[in-house]
Amino acid sequence: MKRLKLILLACLLVLLASCSFKGYKFNGASVDYSKTKTIQIADFPIRSSYVWGPMGPLFNNRLKDQFADHTKLIQVKRNGDMKIEGEITQYTQRNKAVTSEGTSAQTELSMTVNVRFTNTKNHAEDFEKQFTATASYETTRSLNSVQEELVMQMTKDLVDQIFNATVANW
Template identity: 55%
Template sequence: MDWIKKISRVAVLFVLPVVVIACTVSYKFNGSSINYDKVKTISIADFPIKSEYVYAPLATKFNEDLKDIFIRQTRLQLLKPNQNADLQIDGEITGYNQYNQAVSADGYSSETKLTITVNVRFVNNTNHAEDFEQQFSAFRTYSSTQLLTAVQDGLIAEMTKEITDQIFNATVANW
């Protein structure tokens, strides 16, 4: 009887890991739904500023953030824009505007709204049914007692993250 207990313990030690490995479930927390058998490369062109109001660091910040999100959250190889990639993204920054948002009791503006708008063209060379051209935007409000130059970089960082997340979700996450 002792040898049966020993054999059953050894059998459990060998069978249990096999069962655990066979029953695993894979989750992706980045939301991408890329078929890496078909899609291996992406090209992202630099987005020039085509808005009436220009803040030069905006283009650099946006272009870097857009490329970074695809590098960090996918296994796609980033190619230069003139190469034939499986996925292609290009466009332009079409709006960088500020508007008075609210008026205080003394008749002056109390809040200002800063908005960034980006036009994106997406081409999926493995499935052209997913191609699109779409505008993405984000805005933030700030107190009119503050100068735009004092809050601009922080607001741009927040808005470019929001817009690049929107673009990522629309292109490879299929949300």
């Protein structure tokens, strides 16, 4: 009896792990894989006047990894069924909060990317739009000491926004 319960539980888990409904999967992607098989993701050049060197490769690698890890789309260099391209257009910092003495207490870092998305199987989904992510830090810390952590945080946020806008259809 115990063995039967374990077998039924295992079957149920396998069934749940493979469930999908009209292309909607538990990983968030809603791609019709019978029509869409490939994706072309171009490297996003940095067009911002202020630049932190590792920002470009961090963003580009994370974007490609997101689609590799969360879809079954094959990444190609050209002629993809879906195409994502764009540029990092802005990387800025500004004072966010001021102390009672009138000095800056918190600084906000901001990163903006412009994205052009083309779906050759359904051009109604094509778009060009900007996505922005922000992160704050205490001005008692230097930008150099927090920059990598904050850029990684903003990159994750931007990649999630792009993924949701392109294949999650939320």
